[in-house]
Amino acid sequence: MADYRILLLGPPGAGKGTQSKRLADEYDLDHITTGDALRENKEMETEYGTPAEYMDAGELVPDPVVNEIVVAALEDADGFVLDGYPRNLDQAEFLSEETDLDYVVFLDVPEDELVDRLTGRRVCPECGANYHVEFDQPAEEGVCDECGADLVQRDDDTEETVRERLRVYRENTEPVVEHYRDEGALVEVSGEGTPDDVFDRIQDVVEN
Ligand code: ADP
Ligand code: ADP
Ligand code: ZN
16 A cells, blocks of 8 residues: 555645545555644643643644644654644745655635534544534434544634634635645645545545
8 A cells, every 4th residue: 555645735624634534544544633633732831831822712833832743743654644734834844844745635615614614513532533513413412423432512613713713724824725836736626515525536636
């Protein structure tokens, strides 16, 4: 099996976590996600304060904290799908010094749909699986299909914080998308339709 190195880009709520998990399972890749890693260390004291102070406000956690997470994760990975990083141009430059990428896939979803996806998101605190109260329900309401844990709503999935995260995305992360587009590396995939539809489109990119 090829050790693909895949970067999934897209706004908050585009389906990066959902699709990354499928890619990791299908191709036996490591799922490297700065968001999950930061949530596991939300109260960790750094010289910049705790990640929670930034995350709960919808702001970016300072680059040195995030870069360190990515370096450690890349060291252990052969093939990987990277999700939630890079989120600004400095992180993109840092990443290019650390590794090459085989595919840069951009998941495109209109903004009003993003708000609906994020405010209805429910996550499993044990295994990280994502659900949606309307679009992707677990078999039993409020319970993770994969591990049986009780689902929760993320602290930053309130409408107010979602709006701020989308603003931060436009300001800091859209230039990253443009950067990969200018390099000719970006493959754009529609993130609309069911998660299965989207996964089929991504598989087309990876396998052809
Ligand atoms: P991201 O990691 O990009 O923020 P997620 O994968 O967590 O996005 O998805 C955000 C929310 O949208 C979750 O509640 C998820 O269940 C839901 N979702 C993911 N893909 C789709 C889709 N294709 N259609 C509708 N809802 C989706
Ligand atoms: P989403 O799934 O909505 O895109 P994530 O789980 O990727 O959200 O990220 C949640 C929060 O974690 C971000 O709003 C930000 O505060 C922090 N974060 C995650 N990745 C990064 C990163 N690469 N740089 C800075 N902050 C990050
Ligand atoms: Zn679970």
